[in-house]
Amino acid sequence: MIEFQAVTKKYPDGTVAVDGLDLVVDAGKITVFVGPSGCGKTTSLRMINRMIDPTSGTILLDGKDIRESDPPLLRRGIGYVIQHAGLFPHRTVLDNVATVPMLTGKNKRAARSRAAELLELVGLPTEMGKRYPAQLSGGQQQRVGVARALAADPPVLLMDEPFSAVDPIVRDDLQQQLLRLQSELDKTIVFVTHDIDEAIKLGDRVAVFRVGGRLAQYATPSELLAKPADDFVSSFVGRDRGYRALGFLTATGVPVGPVATVKIGETAAEPGWVVVVDERNRPLGWLDQGSTSDAASADDVVSGGSLYEVDGAAGTAGSLRNALDAALSSPAGVGIAVDADGAVAGSVKAEAVLEALATARRTGEVPA
Amino acid sequence: MNVDWPWPWLPRNVDKIVEATGEHLYLALLPVLAGLVISVPLGWAASRWPAVRLVLVPLAGVLYTIPSLALITLVPLLLGTKIIDPLNVQVPLAIYTIALLVRSVTDALLAVPGEVTAAATAIGFRPAKRFLAVELPLAVPVIVAGLRVAAVSAMSLTAVGALIGIGGLGGLITEGFRRNNAVEMVVAIALILVIALIIDALLLLAGKVITPWTRVRQGAAK
Ligand SMILES: Nc1ncnc2c1ncn2[C@@H]1O[C@H](COP(=O)(O)OP(=O)(O)OP(=O)(O)O)[C@@H](O)[C@H]1O
Numbered sequence: 001m002i003e004f005q006a007v008t009k010k011y012p013d014g015t016v017a018v019d020g021l022d023l024v025v026d027a028g029k030i031t032v033f034v035g036p037s038g039c040g041k042t043t044s045l046r047m048i049n050r051m052i053d054p055t056s057g058t059i060l061l062d063g064k065d066i067r068e069s070d071p072p073l074l075r076r077g078i079g080y081v082i083q084h085a086g087l088f089p090h091r092t093v094l095d096n097v098a099t100v101p102m103l104t105g106k107n108k109r110a111a112r113s114r115a116a117e118l119l120e121l122v123g124l125p126t127e128m129g130k131r132y133p134a135q136l137s138g139g140q141q142q143r144v145g146v147a148r149a150l151a152a153d154p155p156v157l158l159m160d161e162p163f164s165a166v167d168p169i170v171r172d173d174l175q176q177q178l179l180r181l182q183s184e185l186d187k188t189i190v191f192v193t194h195d196i197d198e199a200i201k202l203g204d205r206v207a208v209f210r211v212g213g214r215l216a217q218y219a220t221p222s223e224l225l226a227k228p229a230d231d232f233v234s235s236f237v238g239r240d241r242g243y244r245a246l247g248f249l250t251a252t253g254v255p256v257g258p259v260a261t262v263k264i265g266e267t268a269a270e271p272g273w274v275v276v277v278d279e280r281n282r283p284l285g286w287l288d289q290g291s292t293s294d295a296a297s298a299d300d301v302v303s304g305g306s307l308y309e310v311d312g313a314a315g316t317a318g319s320l321r322n323a324l325d326a327a328l329s330s331p332a333g334v335g336i337a338v339d340a341d342g343a344v345a346g347s348v349k350a351e352a353v354l355e356a357l358a359t360a361r362r363t364g365e366v367p368a
Numbered sequence: 369m370n371v372d373w374p375w376p377w378l379p380r381n382v383d384k385i386v387e388a389t390g391e392h393l394y395l396a397l398l399p400v401l402a403g404l405v406i407s408v409p410l411g412w413a414a415s416r417w418p419a420v421r422l423v424l425v426p427l428a429g430v431l432y433t434i435p436s437l438a439l440i441t442l443v444p445l446l447l448g449t450k451i452i453d454p455l456n457v458q459v460p461l462a463i464y465t466i467a468l469l470v471r472s473v474t475d476a477l478l479a480v481p482g483e484v485t486a487a488a489t490a491i492g493f494r495p496a497k498r499f500l501a502v503e504l505p506l507a508v509p510v511i512v513a514g515l516r517v518a519a520v521s522a523m524s525l526t527a528v529g530a531l532i533g534i535g536g537l538g539g540l541i542t543e544g545f546r547r548n549n550a551v552e553m554v555v556a557i558a559l560i561l562v563i564a565l566i567i568d569a570l571l572l573l574a575g576k577v578i579t580p581w582t583r584v585r586q587g588a589a590k
């Protein structure tokens with residue numbers, strides 16, 4: 001657990017970067033600091049590992065004032081992933097990762113074998129360890145940065161805009177991987193970003209900062225979307241916040257209706273929209289059958305919208321957002337629900353989603 | 369000039385040439401080494417404190433512009449050394465080396481990307497270790513480039529020392545001039561030149577060997 005108590009940082013030139021910050025970062029959770037440029041996110045983060053010392057106030061790490069720790073020793077117990085990775089250009093990828101274990105006293109062989117494990121953990125082939133950072137793509141460098149930060153197995157991980165310099169697809173990949181790693185490792189992660197979508201996707205809790213280093217709101221992502229504290233937060237959270245809030249509600253209450261399916265070469269039972277499926281009943285697209293006499297032809301298949309995943313057996317379902325999007329993006333006006341194997345499980349209607357939302361509101365599941 | 373070609377001079381004076389060459393290398397390279405050792409902490413200080421930089425870098429520039437003849441004749445007076453003390457040549461050469469390298473080292477250290485040093489600090493390097501393990505290695509290519517210029521200049525500047533009686537191969541040049549011995553002069557000049565080129569090539573090679581990361585292609589391989 002990391003606790004900020006009335007922490008203020010004023011730089012020598014008079015800039016107040018952080019102003020009276022009170023905040024508790026939960027152990028084993030991802031806490032995201034988000035806010036516009038210059039609002040003091042990096043400053044707040046770097047005060048945790050004493051790269052910057054507060055002007056006033058106290059920071060406790062597991063109940064202990066960090067001022068009592070020798071900074072280099074403190075830092076060896078706190079992983080740090082820096083924007084643009086900040087890899088050592090003169091060391092191979094493997095040795096970049098091995099740097100930390102070596103600092104903490106491991107011999108070169110042990111450090112390197114640990115480094116090789118970590119490369120694997122972050123999804124990089126071991127052969128890549130022999131390369132220099134300049135020989136990697138931006139996304140690969142970020143992975144190495146994460147591996148290096150994890151190398152000493154620190155309980156705390158600080159990440160400063162680690163994924164902001166890579167393209168959206170790679171970013172999505174890295175985000176998924178971070179969530180996967182976190183589900184195995186249970187680190188206390190403080191993650192800085194200026195991207196509210198990233199904050200909502202990754203954060204167990206999100207701290208929204210405003211310029212001048214003041215905390216505007218500290219809440220779970222769904223609370224933030226449903227009940228922004230003020231105009232600043234609501235404009236920062238941005239457009240479509242009602243729609244995005246649906247992403248935090250499971251669609252278990254949404255009924256899955258029947259849907260007509262047809263295989264290529266076969267004939268549909270009724271005219272109208274049918275789902276074209278493959279041998280294993282997985283959807284290939286939609287077909288608008290004028291009459292039942294024509295056999296379904298691959299040439300006429302219209303590609304479908306997003307798929308909504310339900311798992312009848314486990315009783316789990318995707319989010320209301322998934323369900324609604326499946327319905328809205330489908331050419332037929334109803335969304336396709338698929339099971340865990342990807343086979344067609346039924347259909348979902350937009351109205352049903354809105355009804356489920358209304359019910360959730362009535363029962364208080366959604367903060368109104 | 370009345371030049372006759374006493375070719376037999378060469379084989380009769382091999383010992384003398386070898387001795388002069390050894391002296392020349394000793395006079396030229398020791399100060400370069402000393403200059404390097406002194407420049408690194410000076411450059412470190414200049415890269416770290418702007419106030420130091422503001423003094424050191426212009427001072428180095430001024431020192432470098434002092435004519436070598438002036439420095440070589442002035443230094444013995446200032447140091448109070450004896451007439452034929454090698455220091456009379458070596459101290460000026462060290463000064464030139466420092467004047468040249470302080471700037472290189474400072475610039476090279478300042479060019480180390482901020483996120484790399486920040487990452488090193490965040491990982492838990494102490495400042496001294498960080499300097500030796502991260503900043504200095506990254507400065508090596510620029511330092512080697514400066515060192516090559518310093519070493520080559522030192523080879524030719526050493527010859528000027530012959531004017532105050534300590535010049536290694538430079539001594540052969542002045543002696544050849546006095547005795548009207550063109551071969552002696554040509555041999556000495558050629559040796560200075562060839563040795564300077566060899567030293568330059570060796571430094572270039574050594575620089576490449578110790579900085580393997582500068583030889584990789586940029587961008588993702590394959
Ligand atoms: N060393 C410094 N000296 C003076 N002012 C500084 C210093 N470092 C940061 N600041 C100022 O403090 C404020 C907060 O900076 P900080 O880097 O923490 O912002 P940030 O939220 O991380 O911004 P970004 O999203 O752009 O990275 C800014 O106004 C910045 O200009």
Ligand SMILES: [Mg+2]
Pocket residue numbers: 041042043160
């Ligand atoms: Mg920042």
